Amino acid sequence: TQLLEQSPQFLSIQEGENLTVYCNSSSVFSSLQWYRQEPGEGPVLLVTVVTGGEVKKLKRLTFQFGDARKDSSLHITAAQPGDTGLYLCAGPTGGAQKLVFGQGTRLTINP
Amino acid sequence: DVKVTQSSRYLVKRTGEKVFLECVQDMDHENMFWYRQDPGLGLRLIYFSYDVKMKEKGDIPEGYSVSREKKERFSLILESASTNQTSMYLCASIDHTYEQYFGPGTRLTVT
Numbered sequence: 001t002q003l004l005e006q007s008p009q010f011l012s013i014q015e016g017e018n019l020t021v022y023c024n025s026s027s028v029f030s031s032l033q034w035y036r037q038e039p040g041e042g043p044v045l046l047v048t049v050v051t052g053g054e055v056k057k058l059k060r061l062t063f064q065f066g067d068a069r070k071d072s073s074l075h076i077t078a079a080q081p082g083d084t085g086l087y088l089c090a091g092p093t094g095g096a097q098k099l100v101f102g103q104g105t106r107l108t109i110n111p
Numbered sequence: 112d113v114k115v116t117q118s119s120r121y122l123v124k125r126t127g128e129k130v131f132l133e134c135v136q137d138m139d140h141e142n143m144f145w146y147r148q149d150p151g152l153g154l155r156l157i158y159f160s161y162d163v164k165m166k167e168k169g170d171i172p173e174g175y176s177v178s179r180e181k182k183e184r185f186s187l188i189l190e191s192a193s194t195n196q197t198s199m200y201l202c203a204s205i206d207h208t209y210e211q212y213f214g215p216g217t218r219l220t221v222t
Contacts, residue, residue, distance in 0.1 A: 009151065031209065042115070042201050042213025043154075088153065090211075097142050097161075097205045098169075103153035 002027040002093045006102035014110050016078055021105045023089035024071045030092055032072045033099070034063055037086040079109045114138075117202055117214040124221050130189040132217050134202030143185040144169075144211070145177065148199040160185055192221045 007022045023032065031050045035043035047056050049065035049072060056063045060083075062075040076083055086104045093100040118133035136143065142161050146154040146169075156169030158177040166177050174196060178186045185204075189196055197220050203211040 033209070035211075040120075040215070042203070042216050043211075044213070045210050048208070048210070092209055097209055098144075098156065098159060099205075099209070099211060101154040103151055 002029070002091065002100050004032075004089055004091060004100055004102035006087075006089060006105050008105060009103065010106050010108075012108040012110065013079060015080055019076050019079055019107070021074045021076075021087055021107070022071065023073070023102050025091070026070065028069050030069070032065060032069075033090045034072070034074055035088040035090060037088060037104075039085075043086075043088055076107075079107075081109045081111050083107060084109050115202060115204055115212050115214040117200075117217050119217050120215060122217060122219045124189075124192050124219065126193060126221060128189075128192050128221075130192050130219065130221075132187040132189075132200055132202075132219070134185045134187070134214055135183050136185075136202075136204040136212070137183065138204060138206065138212065139182065140204035140206060140212075141182075142205045143179065144203045144205070145175075145185065145187045146201045146203065147171070147196075148201055148216070154201065157187065189219075192219075194221050197221045 033048045034046045037043040047063045052067045052069045054065045060077045088104045089102045090099040115136045144159045145157045160166045160179040176188045200217045202214040205211045
């Protein structure tokens with residue numbers, strides 16, 4: 001069974017600080033995704049990383065896929081209160097387009 | 112604008128009741144999923160369906176069943192609700208790029 005472990009589980013920082021969230025596995029994934037979930041809503045896809053070593057940027061968010069395709073990180077520069085939410089990583093597992101999800105990182109940015 | 116809708120945002124049911132959670136997607140996706148989300152456990156797959164009338168058990172199917180009579184609609188059924196089924200339930204469909212589109216969730220409380 002492929003598992004994804006996220007760290008930290010909780011992170012509370014001040015506006016303007018930088019942070020990194022990690023998603024690790026002992027298994028190789030063909031791709032990894034990052035979702036953000038706001039309170040009372042379902043998760044929304046932020047990015048998919050496909051190639052080992054790949055780096056993708058979405059404004060202040062930088063996503064990296066490990067060279068061995070077993071891990072990924074999300075770095076946020078100059079965090080803002082609007083970045084608050086639950087961040088989930090996910091990767092394909094088995095067939096029928098199933099995904100396995102990490103347990104999530106709950107991020108709080110304080111003004 | 113793609114959309115996955117769920118029949119209720121909040122539900123309160125009594126132990127032993129039969130509960131129906133409905134999900135509809137307008138994207139003509141083949142595959143649909145039901146997850147439950149609990150703090151610290153991430154999203155856990157209950158059932159998924161890869162075609163009309165086709166279904167497969169996920170990781171935690173006990174106490175649940177599903178129905179997919181039409182492509183756009185996927186229902187989750189709690190045959191006899193129990194307090195340990197109090198949770199957030201998320202429905203999703205998936206496109207060919209493995210992006211999952213989630214509904215807003217149903218927060219179910221069983222008393």
